[in-house]
Amino acid sequence: MKRHYWYILLTYVIMLFSGLVGYRLLLLLGVDRGQVIGYWNIISFAVGLTVVLLLLRKDRGDFDLRGTPASPSTAAGWAIGGIFLAFLAQIIAANIEIQLFGIKPGSENTQRIMDIVKVTPLMIFVVSIAGPILEEIVFRKIIFGTIYKRTNFVLAALISSVIFAVVHQDPSHILLYSAMGFTFAFLYVKTKRIIVPIIAHLSMNTLVIVIQYVYRDDIERLMKDAEQLQSIIGGNFL
Template structure:
C-alpha cells in the first residue's frame, strides 16, 4: 500500500476521533447539546473528504489507465443494479439474523444517527452523501484493495466488511454490514470504478434518510390512519354479520 493510502487511513482515523475534542469545543460555545454531534460531524467529515480527495488526485488523473475499467454505460447499469443487490443482501442477512440467530431487527446505530439528523437536518448530507463517499474510498478502494492484492475476493471482502462494521460500532448486525460490504466490493471489482459502489451506497443511505428522517412523521400519520381504517372496517363487517 502506497504512502498516500496510509495518509488516507490516518486522516479518516483522526476524523473519527476528532469527535471528542470537537464536542467539548462546541459545548464551550453554548450550542444546544442535541445539535452538537450533527454540527461537528458536518465539519469533520467535510474536512476529511477534502483532504482525502487531494490525496487521491493522482488516481483521479490516471483513472482512465486502469485495465478492465468498465465503460460509462456499464458503470451506470451496475450502479442501478447495485442498489437492488444491496437491498437484497441486507434483507437476506436480516432474515438470517432474525430467524437463525434470534437477533431482533432494528439498529441502535441507525436510531442514534436519525436523532442527530432530526436535531440538525444538514447532517443528512453527511449520512447520505459525504459519509458513503468516505467509506467507499477507505473500506473498498484502500482497505479492500490492499487485501485483494494478497487474498481472494471472499477473504478480502469479509475482512474489510468486518472493519467497516466495527467502525459503525454495530457488532450486533455484523452479518448485515458484511453482506453490504461484499456487494460494494463486488461492484468495485466488477467495474474497476470506485464511483459505482459510491453511487449505490449513496442511494441506499439517501433512501434510509428520507424514510427515517424526512418522511418519518408522515409515515407515522399514514400508519395511524391505516389502523383507524382497519378498525372501522372491522366494526362495519361485525355489524353486518
Template sequence: MGILRAVTDLSSQQIVTYSAVYWSVFSNFLAVLIIWLLLRKQAPSTKIEKGQPLPVGTSIGYAVVGFIVLIVAQNICIIVMSFFGITGASPNTEMLGELARAVPLMIVFTSILAPILEEIVFRKIIFGGLASRMNIHVAAVISSVFFGLMHMDLTYLLVYVVIGLLLCYLYTKTKRIAVPIAAHMLMNVIAMIGQFILGGSGS
C-alpha cells in the same frame, strides 16, 4: 459546543446534538477533501484498479442495480436474523435517524460524506491494498468485517458484512470507486427516508 453556547440560546441537550452533527459534517468533509487531494493524481496502483474500467453508462447501470441488490440482501439478512430473535432497526441507523430529524444537516453526512469516506477507506484503500497481496475473496471478507465492526453494532454485523461484500463486487467489476459510492449513497438515502417515516408515524 462553546461556540454554540456563546452565539445561541439553545438548551444544553440541543447544544450537544447540534455540536455532534456540525462536527461530523465538518470533520468528514475535511477528511474527504484531504483524501481527494492526495489521491486525485495517483495512478491506479492496486490489483482491483488495473485494467480498463467499464464505460460510464454501464457503470451507472451497475450502481443502480447494485443499490437494488443491496436493499434486497439487507432485507434477506434481517429475515434470517429474525429467526434468531434479532428484530427491529439497527441502533446505529436509529441514532443517525434521530440526529437527522433533530438537525436535517445530518442528512448531508449520512447520505453523501459517510458513503464517500467509507468507500474510499474500506473498498479503495483496505480492500484494494489487501487484494494486491492476497486472494481477492479473502481480501473482500477481511475488509467487509472491518467495515461491519466500524459501525460498532455487533448484533447487525451480518448485514454490514454482506453489504461490504456486495460493494467490493461492484468495485471489482467496474473498476470505478464511484460505483460503490453511488450505490452506498442511494442505500443510505433510503435508510434515512425510512427513519423519517418511522419517526413521523411514531409521534
C-alpha cells in the same frame, strides 16, 4: 500500499475520533448541547472528505484493480443495479439474523443517526454524501483493494467488510453490514471503478434516510405492532 493511502487512513481515523475534542470545543463556543454531535460530524466529515479527495488527486487515471475498467454506460448500469443488490443483501442478512440468531430488526446505529438528524437536519449531508464517499474510498478502494491484490476476493471482501461493520458500532448487526460490504466490494471488482459502489452506497443511504425521516412515526408504529404480533404468536405456542 501507496504512501498517500496511509495519509487517507490516518485522516479517516482522526476524523472518527475528533469528537473527543470537537464536542467540547463547540460547547465552549456556545453551541446547544443537543446539536453538538450533529454539527461536529458535519464539520469533521466535510474537512475529512476535502482532505481525502485532495490526496486522491495523485490517483488520477490510475486504477488500483487489475483488469480493464468497465465502460461508462456499463458502470452506470451496475451503479443503478447495485442499489437493488445492496437492499437485497440487507434483506437476506436481516432475515438470517432474525431466523437463526433471534436478533430484532432495526439498527441502533440507524436510530442514533436519525435522532441526530431530527435535531440537526444538515446531518443528512454526512449520511447521504460525505459518509458513503469516505467509506467506499477507505474500505473498498484502499483496504479491500490492497488485500485483493495479494489474496482473493472472498478473503479481501471478508476482512474489509467486517472492519466496515465494526466501525458502524452496531455489534448485533455485524452480519448485515458485512453483507453490504461484500456487495459494494463485488461492484468494485465487477466494474473496476470505485465510483460505482460510491453511487450505489450513497443512493441507498439517501433513500433510507429520506424514508426514515419522512415516515419515522409510521415505521415506529409498524415495528411496535410487529413486536406485539410476535409476542402473541409466540405466547400461543408456549
